[in-house]
Amino acid sequence: MYFGSFPFGDDMRGPGPRRGGSKEKNNTKFYEILEVDRTASVADIKKSYRKLAIKHHPDKGGDPEKFKEISRAYEVLSDPEKRRIYDDHGEEGLENGGAGADPTDIFDLFFGGGRRASRQPSKKKGEDIVSAMKVTLEQMYSGATKRMAINKDVLCKQCNGVGGPADALTTCHDCDGHGVKVVTRQIGPMIQQTQSVCPACKGAGKSMDPSK
Template identity: 55%
Template sequence: MFGRGPKKSDNTRYYEILGVPKNASQDDLKKAYKKAAIKNHPDKGGDPEKFKELAQAYEVLSDPEKREIYDQYGEDALKEGMGGGGGGHDPFDIFQSFFGGSPFGGGSSRGRRQRRGEDVVHPLKVSLEDLYLGTTKKLSLSRNVICSRCNG
């Protein structure tokens, strides 16, 4: 019948993006995604578009319901709303679920950061000779901490 239900379309692109066969296990998908995500991460000079494609492919193929729809009807069916789609998530969130943050350093603005305390300023007398020789000086500071036993 014309115009009824989703039409069949190419349903191998996501597998090609991840470099896995169509019958790949969840474990194989996870390994392939991890390897490709590290290689293509923008913080390591990778292509941001390729990274987004990898994340989208993994998001769909790692979800059994979305994978079944994708395998049966292709990418278009997911975009049309069957199975919740695959474009609304941040690819960095998927990456963080594996690695717990950016392993590349540099400080990403994503996620929670520990709040920094106030800067401590303390005068220290050093001579020009100390600076030239790279002399090390010890500095003792006292600070207030919360007691772990009584929270006081």
């Protein structure tokens, strides 16, 4: 395959970094904020966070922006999945949902690579459940156990969560059973693909036949 006359040439390059000058990931900042090593355990991270949270809490005269940085760093490093993404891709990976762009995608688009054709759209995870709770600074430092009540959706035992009898389920025609809708747009010489949860089946990939 000949790449010497790639159709877009150097004119396609923007004002950003040239070839070989990609932006370096910063995956040590949060560890530095919490004053722990990258190999620190969850317990060590939690202990350091409590100490720094009390020291820099705005109610104790601390800097609100510094407190936000500490809280953000703890939010990421205390979550195993977020910490893995941060270690691999830095903050940019967290903003992009976990992974950087595949550098071979552009070649798949223009030269018909088979990997993109076989790639199935993935369903997005549901949002985290967030509930506010009042705690004291002493409890943040020494730890405490509290009980709380939250609303939780459970599967219906009669229909197993599908909304009706099994023989009434049909493949969603809007998304062809994928649960997501992929929209392809031509932007100049580039092709952009975006996906969103199918509004017809709400991501289930199935719809209910009202006649059954």
